[in-house]
Amino acid sequence: MAISTDVTWYLRDLSRIYAAMGNFDKAYEYLDILDQRGDLHYAWIHVDPFFDTIRNEKRFQQYCDTLEVKKEKLRRQIQNMENELELDI
Known part of the structure; x- marks a missing residue:
């Protein structure tokens, strides 16, 4: 079995652990x-x-809001691509 070189899950876990520990x-x-x-x-x-x-900290809320904006932008880009290519996904 190959070991993944994608560190995304490790980074997520570190952020979760540090938040839970109060750091x-x-x-x-x-x-x-x-x-x-x-x-x-x-x-x-x-x-x-x-x-x-x-979760109730202003900084965390701002972080989540920023993520929502990026996610919505990506959705619009995908929708535009679908419209341009007349894809029915």
Whole structure:
């Protein structure tokens, strides 16, 4: 079995663990790295109990809002591509 070189899951886990431990700066550091890497798995962040410690913080809300904007932009781009190519997906 090959070992994955994709560190995305490790970065997610580190952000989760640091948030749960109360080390918010480190949690945000890894969330920012994920954002810079273009991580598109946003749904988990809204329900993950590891983020309960920071869920109501303004910085976390701003982070989630930024992710929502990026996700919506990507949806529009896909919709435009579908329209241009007349795809029925």
